Amino acid sequence: MPTSRLTVPVLLGPTGVGKSEAAFRIARELEAEIIVCDSRQVYDQLDIATNKPSQENLRRVHHHLVGMADPRGVFSVKDFVQLAGATIAEVAGRGPLPIVEGGSMLWADALTDGFSLSGVPPDPALRRRLEGMPLEKLDALLRRLDPEANVDLRNPVRLIRAIEVLEAVGPPLARTRTRTPPVWRPLRIGLTASLATIDARLAERSRRQLERGLVQETRAALKAGVAPQAPVLTGIGYAQAVAHLQGDLPEAELEPAMNLANRRYARRQLRWLRRDSRIRWFMAESDPVPGILAYLRETLI
Structure with a gap:
């Protein structure tokens, strides 16, 4: 078919x-x-x-x-x-x-x-700064940037990527999804x-x-x-x-x-x-x- x-x-x-x-x-x-x-x-x-x-x-x-x-x-x-x-x-x-x-x-x-979130390039410096943070602090930072962001809260990779995107283009995160x-x-x-x-x-x-x-x-x-x-x-x-x-x-x-x-x-x-x-x-x-x-x-x- x-x-x-x-x-x-x-x-x-x-x-x-x-x-x-x-x-x-x-x-x-x-x-x-x-x-x-x-x-x-x-x-x-x-x-x-x-x-x-x-x-x-x-x-x-x-x-x-x-x-x-x-x-x-x-x-x-x-x-x-x-x-x-x-x-x-x-x-x-x-x-x-x-x-x-x-x-x-x-x-x-x-x-x-x-x-797709592929239009926002990686930010190595930001990632290095965020990678040492516990999940609770990453979650709090994400909520400050965009309280409505819908992200897997147990996954630090996704939390960091969402913060990276929001830092680059601003809220809401949903707007970045083409x-x-x-x-x-x-x-x-x-x-x-x-x-x-x-x-x-x-x-x-x-x-x-x-x-x-x-x-x-x-x-x-x-x-x-x-x-x-x-x-x-x-x-x-x-x-x-x-x-x-x-x-x-x-x-x-x-x-x-x-x-x-x-x-x-x-x-x-x-x-x-x-x-x-x-x-x-x-x-x-x-x-x-x-x-x-x-x-x-x-x-x-």
């Missing part, structure tokens, strides 16, 4: 709600391929707290943009939009249906609505659940990540040259493991800190998603896949 006539399902939802497994089952049923929209899963080597699909699922369904970037570097939202767009066109050109699945809301918006929508049509599908259900799933996931060796995996990454401030290590789980390894977070506080960060992040994601009236929502407590498949079959005909 020509890309200009293509409708692409985009499965969204807060962390821990079950998007990856739902996308896998949908792809199996429709003989589709999955384009993963996740700012941490894109990096190689670190698997546990990035919540990458299992090796079995990767074997049974073709997943794109998983583990293909060097964790010592930065894979930007601009890089993602360019590569994901090319991948969607390539998959559709071969025949399978591409399905976008992910929890990185900024990346999903960039892909489905289109925007929208270039894709030629294909996104069909936004949301998974949600009660906060109690999400919190319970996230707590269980944190426990399993620690049992699987999260701290050991983080230690190995640091020894391999991945900087503590690298984007992949600022994600929930790795950030707390780094703090523990640096002596700033006792072992007994590691799991509770992960749970708290996950709960806060899930709520921010839900607030972000609920402002988008284009999303068709499905509840995750009961099996959402049959309903989503019926919706897709009706819509994609």
Whole structure:
């Protein structure tokens, strides 16, 4: 099918709600391929707290943009939009249906609505000054420059870039986003659940990540040259493991800190998603896949 006539399902939802497994089952049923929209899963080597699909699922369904970037570097939202767009066109050109699945809301918006901050060049001096600041001070500085700025508050790279753009061109940050929508049509599908259900799933996931060796995996990454401030290590789980390894977070506080960060992040994601009236929502407590498949079959005909 020509890309200009293509409708692409985009499965969204807060962390821990079950998007990856739902996308896998949908792809199996429709003989589709999955384009993963996740700012941490894109990096190689670190698997546990990035919540990458299992090796079995990767074997049974073709997943794109998983583990293909060097964790010592930065894979930007601009890089993602360019590569994901090319991948969607390539998959559709071969025949399978591409399905976008992910929890990185900024990346999903960039892909489905289109925007670019590439017109503002880097400011090395400003970056050096900001890189030593804790997240709380970066957030406070961003809010002084633009109280309405919508940025991932747990990611220092994005906070610094937003401050860099605002210092260069002034507020509002939204004005710097030149929208270039894709030629294909996104069909936004949301998974949600009660906060109690999400919190319970996230707590269980944190426990399993620690049992699987999260701290050991983080230690190995640091020894391999991945900087503590690298984007992949600022994600929930790795950030707390780094703090523990640096002596700033006792072992007994590691799991509770992960749970708290996950709960806060899930709520921010839900607030972000609920402002988008284009999303068709499905509840995750009961099996959402049959309903989503019926919706897709009706819509994609």
